[in-house]
Amino acid sequence: MAKLQLRYYPDEVLLQKAKKVTRFDSSVRKLAQDMLDTMYANNGVGLAAPQVGVSKRLMVIDVSGADEPKRPIVFVNPVLVEAEGELIGLEGCLSFPEVFFEVKRAARILVRYQNLSGKELRLEAAGNLLCRAVQHEMDHLDGEVFIDKAVSRLAADLELSKHGFLDADVEELERQLSATGQVPVESSVTMVG
Numbered sequence: 001m002a003k004l005q006l007r008y009y010p011d012e013v014l015l016q017k018a019k020k021v022t023r024f025d026s027s028v029r030k031l032a033q034d035m036l037d038t039m040y041a042n043n044g045v046g047l048a049a050p051q052v053g054v055s056k057r058l059m060v061i062d063v064s065g066a067d068e069p070k071r072p073i074v075f076v077n078p079v080l081v082e083a084e085g086e087l088i089g090l091e092g093c094l095s096f097p098e099v100f101f102e103v104k105r106a107a108r109i110l111v112r113y114q115n116l117s118g119k120e121l122r123l124e125a126a127g128n129l130l131c132r133a134v135q136h137e138m139d140h141l142d143g144e145v146f147i148d149k150a151v152s153r154l155a156a157d158l159e160l161s162k163h164g165f166l167d168a169d170v171e172e173l174e175r176q177l178s179a180t181g182q183v184p185v186e187s188s189v190t191m192v193g
Helices: 026-041 129-141 153-162 170-179
Strands: 046-048 058-061 073-084 087-093 096-105 108-114 120-126
Touching: 026 046, 026 058, 026 073, 046 129, 058 129, 073 129, 087 129, 096 129, 096 153, 108 129, 120 129, 153 170
Parallel strands: none
Antiparallel strands: 046 058, 058 073, 073 108, 087 096, 108 120
């Protein structure tokens, strides 16, 4: 049970496209298990390898509830095959502690990926946390962060500023947000990854 060090924005590894996994050996299995341990220890539902400083196309997700048995899924070299519709909801990210804002995602996805043995699998998800988490983690593998998918860049900037990820005048951002009729985020949600 190894807990890895999380990387926080703007760490450069979070902004680079991760490299394809070509060897399915014990090091990849160990990395996946360490990532799961790290994700669970930080109350996340997803984690991508770049978030622990490893530039590999590997991500882990477990959307099981607190009172349910764990159901982790390990995705190696995932590829988005289909995406349709629109799903808007609050998201958080382990690389942006305590930051939450509304993010726009596809409502239905089909993903092709490999498991830890290299076997190719497919997963379809629609309108749920799994659908959102898969897209969130895949963005990390492409060097993108959830800021890029914010419904309101102003609301995202306010949250980022409140938590020290952006150097801006919080009161001015709150005034601007209020002028648009939007309400700042006050609640917490599960950290996606």
